[in-house]
Amino acid sequence: MSWRLAVRRGAVALAGAALLTAVPGLSRAQAGPDAATAELLFQQAIELMKQGKYDEACPRLAESQRLDAGVGTLLYLAACYEKLGQSASAWATYREAADAARRNGQPDREQKAREAVAALEARLSRLLVEVPAASAAPGLSVRRNGQEVSPVLWGTPVPVNPGTYTLEASAPGRLPWSGVVTVDPSGGTVTATVPPLSEAPPAPSAARAAPASAARAAAANVAPAAARVPPAAPPAPPAAAGMPAQRRVALVVASVGVVGMGVSAGLGFVARARQQDSGAYCDGDLCDPEGLTIRNQALDVARAGTVVFIAGAAAVAAAGVLWFTSGSPDASAGARPTLHVGLGPTGFSLGGRF
Template identity: 70%
Template structure:
């Protein structure tokens, strides 16, 4: 370091010491250990400042102010911050000291504090954190050096001390983002813009999303269809082949049909007997003719039902005796189709 540079620094330190000496020493009215500790810390800080050791002096003044607040301590602390290069801290502390002096009716100290704040304000450095509308994801949290930055401060240039600042952003379901901004002591505003946060990948074990189309306009790859639900156990699992089950059904239907046909036959016979009161041999009056017609219709219906029932019974017999044994392989199992039509039962399939 040149001798001229050293001389300038010495003159500046002497000027600061003179300004500090002009400030009346604060009086601590509070009794007890806190006031005593505050007094000791204050005296240590003043000695360190006269030695140019502001790094150790400023924390002692801040703690002394916390233990026993005083306007004079605030003025010393603001001057210490200014010498340390913490312009934003010095500016804020000067303003705090001015307000405290005004409340206590200390006009001279208020004037010194306001002059100190005004001298620094033109040299303040500011950090502006912008959050565009497309970046404001639900639940977005923005932090500056680990401290939450309230949403009302987004987009507002805030005075900060020169140095490096880490800006972080996070939101539920999004990947976190961070960057570091360097604040130059020369002043000015540094802007940090929070970009839209990328979506976080699905947790491990979750099914992957369908891949994007290989080219613009190409349809997205379709996912494989889900496997169909398992079919309920077939009659084969119970020990009876399907063909024999169909045989039982067909035979049962045939027995019912034959039973119905017998009933229709008895009804037709009874109707013929009723017509005898209206007939003389083959000659009948109108009522006799109508009654005999009903009897003939019943007889014909009974015949048709009997034939259908007989066919069903016969079909059931054929299916039963041609069915494979229960332990036959799947390749020998029959495929049977049975239907009921106007001409009776229809049987089809392979055996």
């Protein structure tokens, strides 16, 4: 059994005895599967360290510390990191052990941890990520081995374990950048500068993307999409090009005329209703002043309806003239239809050759 293990076990035994004396039942409350697992992992790690298998021992010590934290476990974990050459991890763990020993009133362990911190600090390796003002694009993100590097650490030498690091930078609307930097175990500071990111080109249009799609399809022995498109439909007949402007005007004029004729019919109903209302004030053709007023109003409405009807009929007739005289683009002059419109006291007449 090593002296470190003996010291750790002795300290745990003394602390346990003190707790049992001061507060009965406290040690039983703390004992559990986590504490037992932590002790098992600790013992396994000690044996692996004796065999020089630090890469297997360090994870066990870290898990043991997570399950059941202790100053002794932290000291062994820091020593394990140091043996693996992970100087930054060892330095940080020794500092944590020194603070824990101070809180627990263990001055010997605190002193030992701080001596280890001082010895490692002189040969720590540091990595400085420099982002010049020209490189600080809006939304810039810098990552080290996939982990985000906070902007507050840009330009600050950060203790790191020796090894190779991949730096990446990206920003909206910019092309990403990546680089590799190696940190030697001999100590010192390595500086990695993020260059200005180039602006990303605009997205390719469909016309430029078509040749690339065809090339990929040919490489995969697949017929390009253009070869599988069915033949285009035959061109539409000339009539599909659109209605002549004169016919469109004819439709508008006809619509106005029809509306006018409808309004005249409505005025006729109103005039008839007013004529019937006058019956209460008239005896045949003899009416009192109120009846005369109502009948005059009925006559005025009837006259207005007649005028509106004539105007609407004229508009419909004019629309017919516009429609039938417009012809078609390929019709000859002799083949064009003719229209005759007549308007008399009894109404209007419509005729012609089509």
